[in-house]
Every structure is written in C-alpha cells, then in structure tokens.
Amino acid sequence: MFLFFILIFNNSNKMFFIFILLFSTLISISANSWFGCWIGLEINLLSFIPLISNPNNLLSSEASLKYFLTQSIASINFLFLILLKMTLMKNFEINNFISIMINSSLLMKMGSTPFHFWFPNIIEGLSWLNCFILMTWQKISPMILLSYYFNINFLIIIMILNTIIGAFGGFNQTSLRKLMTFSSINNLGWMLSSILISENLWMFYLIFYSFLISIMCFLFNMLNMFYINQLFIANLNPLIKISLLINFLSLGGMPPFIGFFPKWIMINFLINNNFFFLTFIFIMMSLIMLFFYIRIIYSSLMFNYLKLKWFKIKINNFMFLKINFFSLISLFGMISSTFFFL
Incomplete structure (x- = not known):
C-alpha cells in the first residue's frame, strides 16, 4: 500500500511529503x-x-535548518526521558x-513558551501554506x-505564559507572519487549557482555530x-478591507463573530x-490581542497612502466570492451556532 502511494505521488514531490506528514501524525x-x-x-x-x-x-533554507536543529533537540530529549521513565518507574x-x-x-515541539524563540524566526522564511501547516497540523x-502524560501545575503556568507572551x-x-505566530502562541494557551478539560473540547477549539487561521493565510497569500x-x-478594494476586519476580529475572539x-x-x-x-488572565490577554488587531485594521481603512496607489491588486471574481463567503461564515456563524446549541 505504501509503495502504491509512492507511485501515485512520484510526479508531485510536495503532495507525497504532505501525505507522509499526515500519515506520521496518525502514527504518533x-x-x-x-x-x-x-x-x-x-x-x-x-x-x-x-x-x-x-x-x-x-x-527558506535557513528556516529548514533551524527547524531541523530545534526539533532534533526536542526529539532527543523526549527519547532520553521516555527511556529514563521506563527504568525509574x-x-x-x-x-x-x-x-x-x-x-x-x-x-x-509545538512552539510553546518558554521554548517559543525558534517559532517566529522560522516562520519568517516560510510561505503562507507552510505557515498554516506549522501553526495548525x-x-x-x-x-x-x-x-497522555501531563503535570497539571506545570501546565497551568505554561498556559498563563502562553497567553501573556502571545x-x-x-x-x-x-x-x-510574526503577528500570526504570536496569535498562535496566544491561542495555544487556550488549547492547552481545553486539553486539560476534555480531548473533544480541544479538538473542537482546534477545528475552529484552523478554520480562522486558514482564512487569514488564504487572504494574505492571495x-x-x-x-x-x-x-x-x-x-x-474596501470589501477586502472589511473582510480582513471581520476575520481579524473573529480571530481575536470578539462577539458576535464565530x-x-x-x-x-x-x-x-x-x-x-x-x-x-x-x-481573568485569558480574557484580559484576548482584549490586548483585539487592541492591536483593531489598530492595524483602523490604520489600513483610514490611511490614504498615495505613493503606490497606481499598483492595483487584481483578484478574479471566484476568489473574491470565496473571501466574502468565508467572512460571512465568520460573521453569522456565531449567531447560527448559538441557535443550534440552544
């Protein structure tokens, strides 16, 4: 079966490596x-x-080398510690x-605080697709x-640090890209708290977060x-700016967005x-995140920068409809989902 998939993806190396990436997560x-x-x-x-x-x-070459070194150190530590755990049970x-x-x-491995210093440096050399994979999958x-094996007191400290540093x-x-990285670190604090309560709740949060970050990466890539x-x-186009506003506010967790x-x-x-x-800390840090999201969008809507206005970005109608559709889901999804759960 494995050889069959190698033959299928032989002409497309990227698709083959994406398949191995998905497969390796299932192994873990x-x-x-x-x-x-x-x-x-x-x-x-x-x-x-x-x-x-x-x-x-x-x-990209520098990012791949840095990623390899940091992940290798984490893997060596993990292997050494699981062997130590087996001998000193x-x-x-x-x-x-x-x-x-x-x-x-x-x-x-996941780029959480206080081990997050590699995360913003590496993400700066990646494309938006790779940024999305690194921040979610x-x-x-x-x-x-x-x-499977966590220390609750240690994780509570890490959660607080994640939300504050993010x-x-x-x-x-x-x-x-760095802005999205620190947003990911902040959301990681929420995800760690959800995994302490229930794995289903963590999966629910991850799906929503992946949906929102995918819209942002798709927009910036386009x-x-x-x-x-x-x-x-x-x-x-003003509509693109409004859709950016909606998605930024949704990512920051402002009601009534999804x-x-x-x-x-x-x-x-x-x-x-x-x-x-x-x-209390989580809510306060979310308000700070919303503050600088609003600051960016307010500036982009209000500034009239004339230097490069001759450079017009062309987007075909299908892509434009996609952006507006995702923005509408983000705007009305909260209202519809609330009625669904009631």
Missing part, C-alpha cells in the same frame, strides 16, 4: 508505546523539512521531574501526546502580503471548574 496518535510515538514525531519532522526548504530562497519524585521534562520536550501530535509579543511586529505596511500602501464561540465555551468550562484567575 495511534501508537501504543512511547517509542512508537517518538517514531511518528521523527517521520513528521523529516517530511516537513522538504516542504519548507527551497534552494532558490536563502530564508517506582521512584515518585523522579517521575514527577520526568513528567515535567517530557512536557517541556513536547512544548518545544504540526501541533496535533505533541498536543495528543501531552494529554499578547505582548505581537505589539511591535511589522511582519504579518494578496501576496507579508508586512503590515502593505495593507496601507496597496490599492485594496471566533468567540470556542472561547465562550472554554470560559464556561473554566469557570465551572473554579479556574477564575486563569479565566
């Missing part, structure tokens, strides 16, 4: 031993590097330390493995935008489980 989450999980993570790493490396682009104190170290290796394996890290960014000042300079819906459910669960302080 369905393995019945820690060693099997580690093998899945290694296959995932080796399949993603050919996707991001590009010999014609120095930034009876000692409770050492087991507690090992659980924190295994969690740290998995957090490094590459988090699935480490998150599932983390749900919110404050995006303040002085001029790069849209408009060929990588920096915030391009939103001011380019001669964009991005608020998973956060609303998360807030209810956290309050019911008496995590009042955690809920």
Whole structure:
C-alpha cells in the first residue's frame, strides 16, 4: 500500500511529503508505546523539512535548518526521558521531574513558551501554506501526546505564559507572519487549557482555530502580503478591507463573530471548574490581542497612502466570492451556532 502511494505521488514531490506528514501524525496518535510515538514525531519532522526548504530562497533554507536543529533537540530529549521513565518507574519524585521534562520536550515541539524563540524566526522564511501547516497540523501530535502524560501545575503556568507572551509579543511586529505566530502562541494557551478539560473540547477549539487561521493565510497569500505596511500602501478594494476586519476580529475572539464561540465555551468550562484567575488572565490577554488587531485594521481603512496607489491588486471574481463567503461564515456563524446549541 505504501509503495502504491509512492507511485501515485512520484510526479508531485510536495503532495507525497504532505501525505507522509499526515500519515506520521496518525502514527504518533495511534501508537501504543512511547517509542512508537517518538517514531511518528521523527517521520513528521523529516517530511516537513522538504516542504519548507527551497534552494532558490536563502530564508527558506535557513528556516529548514533551524527547524531541523530545534526539533532534533526536542526529539532527543523526549527519547532520553521516555527511556529514563521506563527504568525509574517506582521512584515518585523522579517521575514527577520526568513528567515535567517530557512536557517541556513536547512544548518545544509545538512552539510553546518558554521554548517559543525558534517559532517566529522560522516562520519568517516560510510561505503562507507552510505557515498554516506549522501553526495548525504540526501541533496535533505533541498536543495528543501531552494529554497522555501531563503535570497539571506545570501546565497551568505554561498556559498563563502562553497567553501573556502571545499578547505582548505581537505589539511591535511589522511582519504579518510574526503577528500570526504570536496569535498562535496566544491561542495555544487556550488549547492547552481545553486539553486539560476534555480531548473533544480541544479538538473542537482546534477545528475552529484552523478554520480562522486558514482564512487569514488564504487572504494574505492571495494578496501576496507579508508586512503590515502593505495593507496601507496597496490599492485594496474596501470589501477586502472589511473582510480582513471581520476575520481579524473573529480571530481575536470578539462577539458576535464565530471566533468567540470556542472561547465562550472554554470560559464556561473554566469557570465551572473554579479556574477564575486563569479565566481573568485569558480574557484580559484576548482584549490586548483585539487592541492591536483593531489598530492595524483602523490604520489600513483610514490611511490614504498615495505613493503606490497606481499598483492595483487584481483578484478574479471566484476568489473574491470565496473571501466574502468565508467572512460571512465568520460573521453569522456565531449567531447560527448559538441557535443550534440552544
């Protein structure tokens, strides 16, 4: 069967590596031993590097090398710690330390704080498609493995750090990719809290987040935008700017947009489980995220930059309909989903 798929994707290397990427995640989450999980993570790493490396682009080559080094360090630590855990199962104190170290290796894999320093640097050299994969699919394996064996006190500290660093890290960014990275780090805090409550709740949050981030990546890829000042300079259609506004606000979790819906459910669960302080921090950091999203969109709508207004971005009607359709889902999805759950 494996050889059959190799023959199918032989003419398209990228499709072949994407298939291996998907397959490796399934290996990790369905393995019945820690060693099997580690093998899945290694296959995932080796399949993603050919996707991001590009010999014609120095930034992509640098990003692939940095990604390989950081993920290799995390994998070596993970392998060493699972072997240590097997030999020292009876000692409770050492087991507690090992659980924190295994969690740290998995957090490094997914680009969580305080191991997030590689994440913004690497994402700067990637295309929007690879950014989307790194911010969504590459988090699935480490998150599932983390749900098997976690230290709750350690993870609560990590959640708080994720939301704070994700919110404050995006303040002085001029790069849209780095902005999306810090948004991903902030949402990772919400995802970690959801995985403590229920795996189904985490999956629900991940699906919503993946949908919203896919719209943003699709828009920026289509408009060929990588920096915030391009939103001011380019001669964009007002409808595109409005759809950007809707999707930014939805990603920030502002009601009545659909991005608020998973956060609303998360807030209810956290309050019911008496995590009042955690809920307060999450809401405050979401407000900071919304502040700089609104600042970007307000500037792009209000500035009248005349230098490059002769450069008009052409978008065909089908793509334009797609953008508006996704924006309408984001706008009315919250209202319809609320009625559905009632």
